[in-house]
Amino acid sequence: MSYIKPQFHHPELKKNKVGYYKTDYEGVISTLCAGCGHDSISSAIVHACYEISLEPHRLAKLSGIGCSSKTPAYFLSNSHGFNSVHGRMPSVATGAGLANRDLIYMGISGDGDTASIGMGQFVHAVRRNINMVYIVMNNGCYGLTKGQDSATADFGSISKSGSENPYTAIDLVGLALELNAGFVGRSFSGDKSQLVPMIKAALSHPGFAFIDVISPCVTFNNNQGSTKSYSYVRDHIEATSVLDFVPFEEEIKVDYEDGTSAELELFNGSKIVLSKISSHWDPRNKILAKKYLNESKENGQILTGLFYIDTETESFHKKLNTVTTPLNKLSKNDLCPGSSKLTDINKTFM
Amino acid sequence: MEQESLFNDMVIRFANVNGTGSASANEMFAKSLFKMGLPVTAKNIFPSNIQGLPTWYEVRISEKGYLGRREGIDIIVAVNPQSLEQDIKDVKSGGYLIYDNSKLLYDNYKREDINFIGIPMIEMSAQNYNSARHQQLFKNIIYVGAVACLINMDIDTIKEVITEQFKSKEKLIPPNFKALDLGINYVRENLNYPIKYCVKKSNKTDGKIIIDGNTATGLGAVYAGATMMAWYPITPSTSVASAFEKYCKKLRVDPETGKNKYAFIQAEDELAAIGMVIGANWNGARAFTATSGPGVSLMNEFIGLSYFAEIPVVLINVQRGGPSTGMPTRSQQADVISCAYASHGDTKHPMLIPSTPTECFEYTAKAFDLAERSQTLVFLLTDLDLGMNNHLTDELSWDDTQEYDRGKVLDEEMLERMTEKFGRYLDVDDDGIPYRTIPGTHPTKGAYFTRGTSRDEYAKYTEDGKVYAKNMDRLSKKWDTIKALVPSARIHSSDQSTKIGMLYYGTSFYPSTEATDMLTDHGIHITKIEIKAFPFSDNVKETIDKLDFVFVVDQNRDGQMRTLLINELNIDPHKLISVLNYDGTPITADKIFKEISSHKVLDLATQN
Ligand SMILES: Cc1ncc(C[n+]2csc(CCOP(=O)(O)OP(=O)(O)O)c2C)c(N)n1
Ligand code: SF4
Numbered sequence: 001m002s003y004i005k006p007q008f009h010h011p012e013l014k015k016n017k018v019g020y021y022k023t024d025y026e027g028v029i030s031t032l033c034a035g036c037g038h039d040s041i042s043s044a045i046v047h048a049c050y051e052i053s054l055e056p057h058r059l060a061k062l063s064g065i066g067c068s069s070k071t072p073a074y075f076l077s078n079s080h081g082f083n084s085v086h087g088r089m090p091s092v093a094t095g096a097g098l099a100n101r102d103l104i105y106m107g108i109s110g111d112g113d114t115a116s117i118g119m120g121q122f123v124h125a126v127r128r129n130i131n132m133v134y135i136v137m138n139n140g141c142y143g144l145t146k147g148q149d150s151a152t153a154d155f156g157s158i159s160k161s162g163s164e165n166p167y168t169a170i171d172l173v174g175l176a177l178e179l180n181a182g183f184v185g186r187s188f189s190g191d192k193s194q195l196v197p198m199i200k201a202a203l204s205h206p207g208f209a210f211i212d213v214i215s216p217c218v219t220f221n222n223n224q225g226s227t228k229s230y231s232y233v234r235d236h237i238e239a240t241s242v243l244d245f246v247p248f249e250e251e252i253k254v255d256y257e258d259g260t261s262a263e264l265e266l267f268n269g270s271k272i273v274l275s276k277i278s279s280h281w282d283p284r285n286k287i288l289a290k291k292y293l294n295e296s297k298e299n300g301q302i303l304t305g306l307f308y309i310d311t312e313t314e315s316f317h318k319k320l321n322t323v324t325t326p327l328n329k330l331s332k333n334d335l336c337p338g339s340s341k342l343t344d345i346n347k348t349f350m
Numbered sequence: 351m352e353q354e355s356l357f358n359d360m361v362i363r364f365a366n367v368n369g370t371g372s373a374s375a376n377e378m379f380a381k382s383l384f385k386m387g388l389p390v391t392a393k394n395i396f397p398s399n400i401q402g403l404p405t406w407y408e409v410r411i412s413e414k415g416y417l418g419r420r421e422g423i424d425i426i427v428a429v430n431p432q433s434l435e436q437d438i439k440d441v442k443s444g445g446y447l448i449y450d451n452s453k454l455l456y457d458n459y460k461r462e463d464i465n466f467i468g469i470p471m472i473e474m475s476a477q478n479y480n481s482a483r484h485q486q487l488f489k490n491i492i493y494v495g496a497v498a499c500l501i502n503m504d505i506d507t508i509k510e511v512i513t514e515q516f517k518s519k520e521k522l523i524p525p526n527f528k529a530l531d532l533g534i535n536y537v538r539e540n541l542n543y544p545i546k547y548c549v550k551k552s553n554k555t556d557g558k559i560i561i562d563g564n565t566a567t568g569l570g571a572v573y574a575g576a577t578m579m580a581w582y583p584i585t586p587s588t589s590v591a592s593a594f595e596k597y598c599k600k601l602r603v604d605p606e607t608g609k610n611k612y613a614f615i616q617a618e619d620e621l622a623a624i625g626m627v628i629g630a631n632w633n634g635a636r637a638f639t640a641t642s643g644p645g646v647s648l649m650n651e652f653i654g655l656s657y658f659a660e661i662p663v664v665l666i667n668v669q670r671g672g673p674s675t676g677m678p679t680r681s682q683q684a685d686v687i688s689c690a691y692a693s694h695g696d697t698k699h700p701m702l703i704p705s706t707p708t709e710c711f712e713y714t715a716k717a718f719d720l721a722e723r724s725q726t727l728v729f730l731l732t733d734l735d736l737g738m739n740n741h742l743t744d745e746l747s748w749d750d751t752q753e754y755d756r757g758k759v760l761d762e763e764m765l766e767r768m769t770e771k772f773g774r775y776l777d778v779d780d781d782g783i784p785y786r787t788i789p790g791t792h793p794t795k796g797a798y799f800t801r802g803t804s805r806d807e808y809a810k811y812t813e814d815g816k817v818y819a820k821n822m823d824r825l826s827k828k829w830d831t832i833k834a835l836v837p838s839a840r841i842h843s844s845d846q847s848t849k850i851g852m853l854y855y856g857t858s859f860y861p862s863t864e865a866t867d868m869l870t871d872h873g874i875h876i877t878k879i880e881i882k883a884f885p886f887s888d889n890v891k892e893t894i895d896k897l898d899f900v901f902v903v904d905q906n907r908d909g910q911m912r913t914l915l916i917n918e919l920n921i922d923p924h925k926l927i928s929v930l931n932y933d934g935t936p937i938t939a940d941k942i943f944k945e946i947s948s949h950k951v952l953d954l955a956t957q958n
């Protein structure tokens with residue numbers, strides 16, 4: 001069972017800019033299987049939040065149901081969390097975001113949670129451009145219900161029981177691009193150097209930021225023939241770019257070779273620096289992103305990196321023209337029209 | 351025909367084709383009667399279709415203020431050839447059929463026992479208006495004029511209503527007046543008027559308005575401070591959403607910035623709608639949804655989450671005819687059980703059950719207080735008849751000194767002062783209701799993990815059966831607390847001692863009131879129990895215990911309220927006798943009267 005880790009700060013540990021130690025971003029001890037990719041993603045989230053000096057109570061974490069959806073308990077104990085129902089986290093996050101536009105929302109889901117039962121809600125969260133980071137911990141199977149194939153399992157991928165998947169996979173990255181998500185990335189749970197900056201950048205993105213993280217299930221989908229196993233992913237991974245994230249106010253120290261780096265400014269002044277591996281890569285070009293994604297699929301490669309970013313997207317609150325004060329902070333004075341107005345309204349029904 | 355006039359007591363039905371603009375003409379007709387000081391209700395009987403099918407608009411005028419549906423239609427204004435044959439059959443013996451005699455009536459349609467009055471509606475409108483659209487629209491006003499003259503309505507009042515209606519489109523006033531006069535003059539020049547059923551001014555509408563329940567509900571949510579509504583279109587609840595949006599646009603836009611102090615979201619389905627509402631309430635905003643039976647069915651999983659994770663939600667269910675898609679445009683009270691115990695596992699949900707639009711307004715506001723106070727989902731249970739039809743009702747009122755009850759929420763200061771460990775599900779006050787915190791309130795205190803899985807008092811996951819059971823028991827205790835927070839049943843004892851009772855709820859209020867008077871006139875005295883909410887207040891069982899038999903009026907097939915009473919209050923089933931109506935039309939006083947007055951238990955009871 002989960003329990004709280006002892007809070008002990010080594011004297012040499014450093015506080016971040018808002019005065020928190022890295023341990024302040026941790027959660028209760030994970031009950032997932034040892035070696036589960038999901039735990040590495042949790043740890044990347046801890047890193048990212050600590051490094052960008054995010055105040056834990058300014059973030060709310062939400063999830064659906066699944067092994068992946070349990071993880072919000074394993075990071076950011078000082079943040080409110082909401083483990084909702086299977087496949088419906090997007091709607092809960094949408095409502096939460098409407099109530100308070102000032103918080104940061106992190107949604108955690110699984111491939112079953114998003115690509116099957118929750119597909120409808122996922123699609124509409126993208127369409128509405130909810131201001132949130134949406135991470136899918138993608139293991140190609142339903143971990144919590146003992147390893148059934150999910151809709152992201154690749155065609156021909158072999159499950160632990162030895163059967164071959166006869167259906168084509170739903171590629172959530174391709175879908176998010178198609179739906180005009182303003183931030184689309186893919187990473188691998190085992191690649192912290194890519195994943196941590198990607199999460200940091202996503203947290204600073206002003207709209208819907210989607211990250212598909214390949215995250216092997218060591219218990220049910222790490223066998224030979226599975227295309228979501230550690231060994232398969234390591235052998236077939238190809239990165240579009242090396243990514244770094246520079247928070248606002250921090251001097252840009254990252255130095256990339258001329259002609260290979262692209263710098264992108266985010267809404268709060270933070271910057272993403274991308275070092276391109278593919279020489280003609282430009283993450284602001286969606287058409288190209290789709291093209292490379294498709295090409296890599298043809299070649300049997302798993303393309304990772306930040307595929308697309310549009311820093312100018314119109315947020316949901318902007319679309320709704322809501323007041324800048326969070327709706328949950330409005331008082332009766334702001335909201336109730338009062339009895340004299342009601343007298344006028346009554347007259348319209350006489 | 352030699353006749354004695356019957357003043358201010360009639361049912362008049364307009365038979366139209368939907369999509370032809372008759373609705374607004376009919377509404378002007380009803381409104382004019384209201385403005386003449388007459389108690390009036392109007393019921394729309396409409397198809398689940400946009401254009402071309404029969405639709406009826408039934409207006410009841412009752413000086414005595416009986417506003418339920420009544421059997422026996424005194425006048426039918428037959429404007430729809432499709433339904434003409436049936437309409438002729440539906441006129442009460444001695445009544446009137448007002449029809450369009452631009453075309454000849456088949457001989458075999460004729461009836462000897464009713465009066466036929468022909469008005470050349472199509473002919474007159476064709477002669478006076480050019481476009482086909484205008485001919486169709488003004489034909490409606492022509493018949494309003496003719497009927498108004500036949501029943502002796504005050505013409506100036508109708509003109510006043512027309513003027514008001516077209517305040518912002520003044521151009522339309524003269525042609526409407528012209529159409530009205532065409533109808534009036536035709537009657538004056540060609541017919542004997544007034545007919546037997548006629549009206550005269552009265553003063554029975556002082557302090558009253560005429561409004562539909564859904565508008566009052568939407569407005570109630572605005573007054574209650576709801577800042578978010580998420581919904582998915584479904585008849586008959588859609589107009590709750592429209593009303594909320596309409597009044598928000600009027601009353602909730604910041605005059606300085608032009609920005610909205612509300613969010614109005616048409617969700618992708620009902621699952622998403624309630625998911626958003628749960629998310630917003632969890633995050634400290636007042637949010638609600640409105641739907642009907644099929645939507646509630648879809649929302650079931652989330653309803654259980656709200657119950658178990660203790661998140662306030664206001665869910666408005668405007669009931670329609672079920673099961674499945676059922677009769678989407680007809681009224682029923684058939685979701686009583688499915689709402690009371692919605693979702694899997696042991697669950698129970700408070701339901702507020704208004705009977706009038708005024709109560710829709712008040713109970714909607716109450717629902718938000720109750721949901722936040724008791725941290726659970728609250729149903730507002732209305733029906734199509736209440737929601738979509740205009741009813742005469744008390745003016746809406748609001749007490750400005752009344753504060754919103756936001757329930758047990760720990761704010762930053764309270765958390766700061768707190769020395770003990772925060773326990774989200776700790777029963778600190780011994781009322782079953784714990785304290786909650788809103789995300790973002792305090793940097794280091796009050797954060798917890800909300801989940802629909804079993805957890806301990808500190809919101810930590812556990813599969814310990816004892817801890818789970820203890821939590822379920824606390825939820826039962828909370829239920830007892832809620833009992834004192836919901837509106838009590840209204841008991842109307844008879845002047846005479848009696849062992850017979852009648853229990854009803856929601857829109858059955860109207861016919862039940864009338865039926866009681868009919869019964870009294872026949873020497874049958876009854877005690878009335880008007881249920882206003884679930885859980886049942888203590889006076890329900892106390893009153894039933896004193897009676898031998900109680901007739902339970904239910905507008906569903908299975909006597910759902912009766913079942914709920916037996917189940918919750920452990921009442922001897924023999925004592926509760928169902929009076930049912932489930933054909934989709936609102937139950938009538940005649941039906942209630944007939945079933946009760948002819949029931950054999952009356953003899954048994956009076957033997958005491
Ligand atoms: C309505 C509903 N149906 C089924 C389940 C059972 N269930 C729990 S988790 C899960 C699949 C989870 O798969 P995924 O989202 O990929 O998460 P993983 O465990 O692989 O991380 C299912 C089917 C449920 N909780 N709720
Ligand atoms: S079953 Fe698979 S996904 Fe679930 S915890 Fe174990 S390794 Fe992770």
Ligand SMILES: [Mg+2]
Nearest residue numbers: 110111112141
């Ligand atoms: Mg999975």
